[in-house]
Amino acid sequence: MLATNGVMFMDELGEFARAALEGLREPLEEGVIRVARAAARATMPARFLLVAATNPCPCGGGPPGSCQCDDVARARYLRRLSGPLADRFDLRVVVQRPAVDQLLGAEAGECSAVVRNRVMAARTLAAGRRGKLNAALTPDELDVFAPLAGDARSVLRNEIERERLTGRGYHRIRRVARTIADLEAAGAVASVTDDSTVTLAHVELALSMRASLRGPAASDSRWIA
Numbered sequence: 001m002l003a004t005n006g007v008m009f010m011d012e013l014g015e016f017a018r019a020a021l022e023g024l025r026e027p028l029e030e031g032v033i034r035v036a037r038a039a040a041r042a043t044m045p046a047r048f049l050l051v052a053a054t055n056p057c058p059c060g061g062g063p064p065g066s067c068q069c070d071d072v073a074r075a076r077y078l079r080r081l082s083g084p085l086a087d088r089f090d091l092r093v094v095v096q097r098p099a100v101d102q103l104l105g106a107e108a109g110e111c112s113a114v115v116r117n118r119v120m121a122a123r124t125l126a127a128g129r130r131g132k133l134n135a136a137l138t139p140d141e142l143d144v145f146a147p148l149a150g151d152a153r154s155v156l157r158n159e160i161e162r163e164r165l166t167g168r169g170y171h172r173i174r175r176v177a178r179t180i181a182d183l184e185a186a187g188a189v190a191s192v193t194d195d196s197t198v199t200l201a202h203v204e205l206a207l208s209m210r211a212s213l214r215g216p217a218a219s220d221s222r223w224i225a
């Protein structure tokens with residue numbers, strides 16, 4: 001697969017056929033695609049970073065207040081993205097329409113070069129532990145390299161008991177929290193230290209970036225996963 005080791009961006013995820021979307025589950029989980037034909041079977045590498053965006057409803061929202069979609073139409077649209085597939089996204093973020101002041105404001109965001117340096121420092125930190133990035137850490141490795149503070153573990157236990165977090169989601173949250181901690185350490189700039197414990201603040205931030213795709217969403221919002 002040509003996308004292996006690359007980034008695949010799917011815009012308007014809700015417009016894809018459900019069967020096509022479900023076909024992503026195997027490569028997202030195992031990093032391979034298996035093709036079976038009458039004469040032969042083949043397994044091809046397909047480890048890639050999936051980035052996707054979708055509107056919350058078929059009409060796409062449009063100008064504020066213009067959405068005509070009812071709850072049934074919205075629910076049908078979002079059902080294209082199954083729970084098991086949504087569970088495989090590490091980050092699910094609701095993007096609200098920017099306020100007028102934000103659009104017209106002169107305040108400049110952070111320079112991309114600065115962000116890049118911080119990300120590269122965090123990647124170096126992660127790769128220095130086990131020779132791979134946090135996304136590839138196994139559950140056993142997470143226990144060693146991303147130990148949870150007691151209160152962070154309690155919050156995750158509560159999420160699982162209330163059925164807001166699956167077993168797969170639990171490990172994904174831990175990897176994201178590890179990365180947040182690494183970015184925090186990398187932001188210290190002067191000396192990048194590897195404080196190995198994942199704190200409650202890291203876990204809560206990771207949970208906040210794992211929004212439910214089933215809950216009510218403003219008509220002018222947009223999902224980025």
Ligand SMILES: [Zn+2]
Pocket residue numbers: 057058059060061067068069219
């Ligand atoms: Zn609509």
